[in-house]
Amino acid sequence: MPKFVEGFAARITVPEGQRDVLVFDSELPGFGIRKFASGRTSYFVKYNVGAQQRRHTLGTVVAGNLKAMRLEASAILAKARLGTDVIAEKRAAAGRRIITLGEIVPIYLEVRKGDLRDRSYTAAERYLQQSWKPLHGVALDSIDRANVVRVVGELERDSGKVAADRARTALSTFYAWAIDRGYVDANPTIGIKSRSQSGPRKRVLTEGELVAVWKASGDDRYGRIVRLLILTGQRRAEIGGVSWPEIDLARQQIDLPEHRTKNGRRHLIPLSDAALALLPTAPDDGEGMLFSKTAGGFTGWSKGKLDLDASLPEMPSWTVHDIRRSVVTGMNEIGILPHIVEAVVNHQSGSRGGVAGTYNHAEHIDEKRRALQQWGEHVTALVEGRISKVVPMRAPQKASADMAGEIAVHARRGTSA
Known part of the structure; x- marks a missing residue:
């Protein structure tokens, strides 16, 4: 087995009558190059997870990408040794339907309707359905801190600091519920500070x-x-x-x-x-x-x-x-x-x-x-x-x-x- 170097793939020949040929790297066992009779060439990694054997294509061979492909192969092989199958993960992700904030908010509100007082429910409904509407089309697990900060900033500008804080609190409560129900693993509102004053108000109008x-x-x-x-x-x-x-x-x-x-x-x-x-x-x-x-x-x-x-x-x-x-x-x-x-x-x-x-x-x-x-x-x-x-x-x-x-x-x- 040869050690792969830049330009090595160009020197590989496919025996006459064969569709393709597989060549493995001597430096990283499982890392290989697949070359077709047509001349198309790609890097791949071969690994086992338990009794299951896998071969995963990394990408087309182009000048200068050998180092990156070897690193990616090394990471996949390390995961395999720990029992993680990247191919199975990708297949599961491809078959999993994207769930958006706008889809889950009505479910949350229906569940909480019997638990909240009328005015608390009305407030939660208003903030989640109206204040957070800009994020309704975003996947629930893709909403990050930057998304939340942007909307909070817009609310602070248009509706005031108190309204922005209450909207953030409503979303935080929603995410706590979503984590408990298994929809997501993290709450993107964590660490976002209150926009309004920290102490009790004392303003008395004359x-x-x-x-x-x-x-x-x-x-x-x-x-x-x-x-x-x-x-x-x-x-x-x-x-x-x-x-x-x-x-x-x-x-x-x-x-x-x-x-x-x-x-x-x-x-x-x-x-x-x-x-x-x-x-x-x-x-x-x-x-x-x-x-x-x-x-x-x-x-x-x-x-x-x-x-x-x-x-x-x-x-x-x-x-x-x-x-x-x-x-x-x-x-x-x-x-x-x-x-x-x-x-x-x-x-x-x-x-x-x-x-x-x-x-x-x-x-x-x-x-x-x-x-x-x-x-x-x-x-x-x-x-x-x-x-x-x-x-x-x-x-x-x-x-x-x-x-x-x-x-x-x-x-x-x-x-x-």
């Missing part, structure tokens, strides 16, 4: 800023939602996802069931005169959503906020959740007792947390109704440029700051603020 937001909010669905948030201090998903069966017009209140609240507790939200005026006309059948034509509630948060910000070019950066913190602060500053403010926003801490929260089932409904009516009159006076008849009290101001800070911390931790 009365002037609340008025500016109110006036910039139009009479469309998003505008009415924002104004209702200013009047009630609730979470945006609780108002944006309100359905007509949850509205009790006779009692002038919203009745949120346990699965619609963050702390899993039924929550009654009295509606002030100003809040009632913002409700759209009720349908004859009393069914459906207030601010959406489809189940799941309002979905145009990003566009609505961008349009609103465009109307407030001089206003410092703020988020919709800052409204909730601002309402808590404002209600305390006009003298509403802290435990009533907590009841209004369904915040489980202090007098409502721990053992006290477990055994105190009092809704404080009458106090909540008076508090929200008082707050509604205060906001209306501010918007109309009148002097509010509600006289601020100084005593609760420390409680106001403490509670607003506590809500920020709870929001950061993902608890029931």
Whole structure:
């Protein structure tokens, strides 16, 4: 057996009457050259895996590729000694259908539908179906960190840092499930840092800023939602996802069931005169959503906020959740007792947390109704440029700051603020 050198294949001759000839390298047993009577020449490697004998073509002989072909042959022979059959692997890969992100997302959502709360499911569906749509046609196991970073960057630019982070979290949760189900072996979101701030937000809008937001909010669905948030201090998903069966017009209140609240507790939200005026006309059948034509509630948060910000070019950066913190602060500053403010926003801490929260089932409904009516009159006076008849009290101001800070911390931790 000769040792292969560059140009050796040209000197090989095929005996007359034969179709081809195989010549093996003396330096690397199993590495060979196959030459046909037509003159076509290629490198190959011959190996055994158990009792199975294989011969794998490496490539056509061309000037300068001997070294590369020998290295490839050496790698295949090393795998064979460990029991790996590269031919079998290639055949399996060729017969395996490519599975894309867009194919598996609906399966994931169907499986998780019974496990997630309505709003959590709606958020997961929105992020996976809309935010990650640019990657739906990509093979699930081909999506890498660079793909994810590119889409996260686009979301940060178009929808903001918080939306980008939430979309990343939704994809990370999806991949954790996909790994458990055997669809993929790795999560491409690992190591991608949060785009939003690392600490809890403390932004409290001034009365002037609340008025500016109110006036910039139009009479469309998003505008009415924002104004209702200013009047009630609730979470945006609780108002944006309100359905007509949850509205009790006779009692002038919203009745949120346990699965619609963050702390899993039924929550009654009295509606002030100003809040009632913002409700759209009720349908004859009393069914459906207030601010959406489809189940799941309002979905145009990003566009609505961008349009609103465009109307407030001089206003410092703020988020919709800052409204909730601002309402808590404002209600305390006009003298509403802290435990009533907590009841209004369904915040489980202090007098409502721990053992006290477990055994105190009092809704404080009458106090909540008076508090929200008082707050509604205060906001209306501010918007109309009148002097509010509600006289601020100084005593609760420390409680106001403490509670607003506590809500920020709870929001950061993902608890029931």
